[in-house]
Amino acid sequence: xxxxxxxxxxxxxxxxxxxxxxxASGFIFSSYAMNWVRQAPGxxxxxxxxxxxxxxxxxxxDSVKGxxxxxxDNSKNTLYLQMNSLRVEDTAVYYCxxxxxDIWSRTDYWGQGTLVTVSS
Amino acid sequence: DIVMTQSRDSLAVSLxxxxxxxxxxxxxxxxxxxxxxxxxxxxxxxGQPPKLxxxxxxxxxxxxxxxxxxxxxxxxxxxxxxxxxxxxxxxYYCQQHYSIPQTFGQGTKLEIx
Numbered sequence: 754x755x756x757x758x759x760x761x762x763x764x765x766x767x768x769x770x771x772x773x774x775x776x777a778s779g780f781i782f783s784s785y786a787m788n789w790v791r792q793a794p795g796x797x798x799x800x801x802x803x804x805x806x807x808x809x810x811x812x813x814x815d816s817v818k819g820x821x822x823x824x825x826d827n828s829k830n831t832l833y834l835q836m837n838s839l840r841v842e843d844t845a846v847y848y849c850x851x852x853x854x855d856i857w858s859r860t861d862y863w864g865q866g867t868l869v870t871v872s873s
Numbered sequence: 874d875i876v877m878t879q880s881r882d883s884l885a886v887s888l889x890x891x892x893x894x895x896x897x898x899x900x901x902x903x904x905x906x907x908x909x910x911x912x913x914x915x916x917x918x919x920g921q922p923p924k925l926x927x928x929x930x931x932x933x934x935x936x937x938x939x940x941x942x943x944x945x946x947x948x949x950x951x952x953x954x955x956x957x958x959x960x961x962x963x964x965y966y967c968q969q970h971y972s973i974p975q976t977f978g979q980g981t982k983l984e985i986x
Contacts, residue, residue: 788975798915798923798966800975812973815874848922857970859913861934863922 755779755862757849762867769839773867775832775849783827786852788860789834791845791869801847802834803856812856817843839871875899875969879978885986892954894981896967901947904971911971914943914952917980918963926965927952959985 761773773789788803802823803812811823822835832849846866853861876899886892902911910930915923925934927943930950940955954961962985967978 797980798917798968798977800977803973803975814974853928856973857911859925859928859970860915860923860968860975861925863924865922 755851757851757862757864759847759849759864759867762847762869764870764872765839766873767839767841767871769871770835770837771839771869773834773836773847773849773869775834775864777830777832777849777851780851782825782830785854786856786858787823787825787832788850788852788856789823789832790848790850790860790863791843792848792866793842793845796845799845803852804832805856807855810856836869839869841871843869844871845869874974875902875972875976877967877969877976877978879965879967879981881981882979883982883984885984886954886957887986888959889956890986892957892961892983894952894965894967894983896945896950896952896978898948898950898969902969902971903947910946910950911969912943912945912950913968913970914941915966915968916961916963917966923966954983957983957985 756778758776789801820838824833848866849864850860851862880895912930914927917923931943964980
């Protein structure tokens with residue numbers, strides 16, 4: 754059974770940093786692209802970042818480019834999102850999401866999400 | 874970026890009746906090399922993460938009831954629930970994964986009339 758377990762969310766002041774983690778199990782983590790998708794309170798879904806498995810290429814939404822960094826540790830089956838220079842508008846539930854195969858494929862599994870609140 | 878627009882923000886349908894949710898992309902998401910539409914539909918119930926329902930615009934994910942179906946091509950897509958059940962109350966999102974950034978429609982909230 755595929756499981757994705759996010760952690761690391763919490764309350765942070767504007768300008769601060771936070772690192773999210775996603776522990777994956779139930780599939781061969783190193784074989785699949787992975788993503789972070791967020792959802793602001795009461796709002797829709799926004800793809801934030803993705804990372805391929807073949808060459809580790811990373812992709813970002815314009816809204817987070819230069820501030821967020823996605824990475825993966827295939828030896829630990831873990832996906833990360835380093836978030837710097839956080840803004841109030843980054844407040845959201847952050848979901849770890851597995852791609853069906855490469856980055857240009859549907860998202861077939863989602864974690865339960867971790868809440869990030871940016872507020873003074 | 875490809876903009877995904879769902880025609881309605883909310884929809885109320887009676888139990889047992891048909892529900893139709895429309896989604897339009899700002900450019901074609903049909904890849905000519907494999908003749909696939911890079912369009913997926915997700916269901917999100919309150920307090921839960923999204924769940925994949927339909928991929929390639931019309932292929933049902935394993936375990937999804939057959940009352941859910943998808944149709945359309947290139948820029949215009951539809952999710953149909955043939956006979957609405959109480960457990961179908963949710964927000965439904967379309968998503969294109971043809972290009973990065975992947976983008977979602979704004980969501981359609983489906984309720985019981």
